[in-house]
Amino acid sequence: MTILSKTFTVLGSILLAHACYSAREHTTLQSPRATAAAGSVSLPVDIIIETIVSTVIIITGLVLGTKPLRPLEWRVWAGKIEREGAEGFTDNSGKVDRDFMGNPFSVLESRPNFVDIRKQRREFAEWLRQKDKVLQGQ
Template identity: 60%
Template sequence: MTWFSKSTTTFGFLLLAHACPSSSCYSAYEHSALQSHRAASLSSLSATTQQAAASSSLPLDISLETIVATVIITLGLVLNTAKLRPIQWRVWAGQIERAGEEGARNSSGEIDKDFVGNPFKLLESRPGFVDIRKQRKEFAEWVKQQ
């Protein structure tokens, strides 16, 4: 992680930590304090107004702080992600062959743990196809010579 993405993510988590306890504590206090007030005032209100007054939500500043904290955390995590690899394997393999170890470094400057070098090495080092008919013919000639 770079220092900017680390600090952005940390700031977002601090903001979220500030918003969540205050939202739950404030909400619990609000409901307990207003419950007695509602009981007295609901008896004098009509039925339609009772339903509107019965629903209370969090204050706008706490909701906004939670949303902003979530956006900041997401931004910090996105800034930390590695560069995406191409979808086509042959394009990705070509980039690895051209760049070598320098192309396999992550955002911290370390070589990725899944770096294997030339991805075509296994295909280039394997034996060619086996010609069964040729081998059968050679075996038949060998048997005749014996």
């Protein structure tokens, strides 16, 4: 959650708590008179307005704090993976989502169960040798 959304939510909560408290105080103070007048007491308009406004503020704060929504359409979602990579799937604090895995179909091309480990080792050793050569050349 960003600071903005936190501020909104806290402010809204304080206002809502205040509205609740006011409503309670109002009914406590007014109940003897109301029983005397034999009718129900409606809350004053300012308390009602405060309740509604505070609820709206809380909702705004929570909505601001949600993660960006994920694309619904397949091609948009797939395009996002290709175009942005892991960067496109972060939460507000910049951490990559736990369930992000890139293109889920890339295993069909990398095929980890059929990996030719000896070839990979050879290639890696070759790469190391090249790198050493470059380093020695400098």
